[in-house]
Amino acid sequence: MKHVFHVRVYYEDTDMGGIVYHANYLRYIERARSEWVRELGNDQNAMRDEGIVWVVRKIEAEYLSTAKFEDELTVETCIESLSGARLTMSQVVKRGEADIFRATVTAVCMNAAGKPVRLPAEIRALM
Numbered sequence: 001m002k003h004v005f006h007v008r009v010y011y012e013d014t015d016m017g018g019i020v021y022h023a024n025y026l027r028y029i030e031r032a033r034s035e036w037v038r039e040l041g042n043d044q045n046a047m048r049d050e051g052i053v054w055v056v057r058k059i060e061a062e063y064l065s066t067a068k069f070e071d072e073l074t075v076e077t078c079i080e081s082l083s084g085a086r087l088t089m090s091q092v093v094k095r096g097e098a099d100i101f102r103a104t105v106t107a108v109c110m111n112a113a114g115k116p117v118r119l120p121a122e123i124r125a126l127m
Helices: 022-040 042-051 123-127
Strands: 002-008 052-063 072-082 086-095 098-113
Touching: 002 022, 022 042, 022 072, 022 086, 022 098, 042 052, 098 123
Parallel strands: none
Antiparallel strands: 002 072, 052 098, 072 086, 086 098
């Protein structure tokens, strides 16, 4: 299953050279993950109220090319693996058909005490 999220590069996303500042790719892929989870029907506010939140544990990132002001980008998100407490996704930012950024993101659920907990069964079923 692949989720697709569209984003446009705004002036505020760029650095002095007119290209997207490197940290903004992390923002783009975060937005894509948030929209994907929302579209699956997972209410992150309700999870938080129950004392469980998503936390990024690890990101491996590859910057392949640059994006510039007004570029239209697409973020594709796919599940790589899902276990009792861990979700690993591949995310690719594309400009047209060209990959310009790739990341592998590992997320876990944690409780209010900061301890890892099993992904709720209803979330595993959605994915």
